[in-house]
Amino acid sequence: MKYQAYPVETGVPTFTLGNEDGNALREFIESELSPRLKIKLDVDIVSELQTSMVWGSLPGRTEETIYVMAHRDGFFDAAGDNASGVASMIALAEYYAQFPKSERRRTLVFIGLDGHHNSGPGFGVERMWLAANHETLFDQTALLINAEHPSTVQTIVRPRYLNRDDEMIWSNSYTAFHWYAGGSTRPELNKIAQSAFQEFGISTYLEPNPRAPAGDLSRVFQYVPGLTTTDYYHYFHSDLETAETVPWTGLQNTTKAYARIIDEVNKLDLDVLKRPPGTGLDQ
Numbered sequence: 052m053k054y055q056a057y058p059v060e061t062g063v064p065t066f067t068l069g070n071e072d073g074n075a076l077r078e079f080i081e082s083e084l085s086p087r088l089k090i091k092l093d094v095d096i097v098s099e100l101q102t103s104m105v106w107g108s109l110p111g112r113t114e115e116t117i118y119v120m121a122h123r124d125g126f127f128d129a130a131g132d133n134a135s136g137v138a139s140m141i142a143l144a145e146y147y148a149q150f151p152k153s154e155r156r157r158t159l160v161f162i163g164l165d166g167h168h169n170s171g172p173g174f175g176v177e178r179m180w181l182a183a184n185h186e187t188l189f190d191q192t193a194l195l196i197n198a199e200h201p202s203t204v205q206t207i208v209r210p211r212y213l214n215r216d217d218e219m220i221w222s223n224s225y226t227a228f229h230w231y232a233g234g235s236t237r238p239e240l241n242k243i244a245q246s247a248f249q250e251f252g253i254s255t256y257l258e259p260n261p262r263a264p265a266g267d268l269s270r271v272f273q274y275v276p277g278l279t280t281t282d283y284y285h286y287f288h289s290d291l292e293t294a295e296t297v298p299w300t301g302l303q304n305t306t307k308a309y310a311r312i313i314d315e316v317n318k319l320d321l322d323v324l325k326r327p328p329g330t331g332l333d334q
Contacts, residue, residue: 124166
């Protein structure tokens, strides 16, 4: 399969070599032969393109906010990373739009991020902007959910399960998540998240990440009660990352869990979700 890695900080052309090709090349090097390679880089670079974040909001009874965000860019079909996250965010917007303003305690803000895979000067610029403006954006925020890779099919690979032919095969389940729910200084949010995961059958790692895992929440989790579930699966960033790798059951269950977490957080006052004075930003 074809794979696209993240941009690297180097002044020379860089590419990813597949495992089979890498092993073949290593065997040549280890033999008495002197391998020679001729590589042609066939890439179109288009400059002067522009993009932007997309914002939408559902006003609530108060100026306090709950954010849901998902990045809109991706490699190849980008089904898991991150069309699934965008689908989850849109479903949440459609669900809460059914309720009148009087039944929404807090204003819901939805952000379609312009991307974090881009190379060049704009790489990750939207996350840096969110972090730089955190005092304005998140001062009255009770929760920020980052919808990123919310459902991907579990593959059976070494060293876990292996069929008799030593092949990669799919299972009928979806992957267990890394997860983060506000850190150690927000026990109420952790309890709410764990209860929602259990209610909707979400498979997770037993322990939460001590800080937000790699992704768009990792830039701003210090400033806001943040929550994310994510995983980095076998077909991540590859041309086999198609719609077939996103189980609809997992996408539905994760989105329902997010909605339950939003509802339960709306039962808590804002000061319950704030970090206690004097605690470190990474807790």
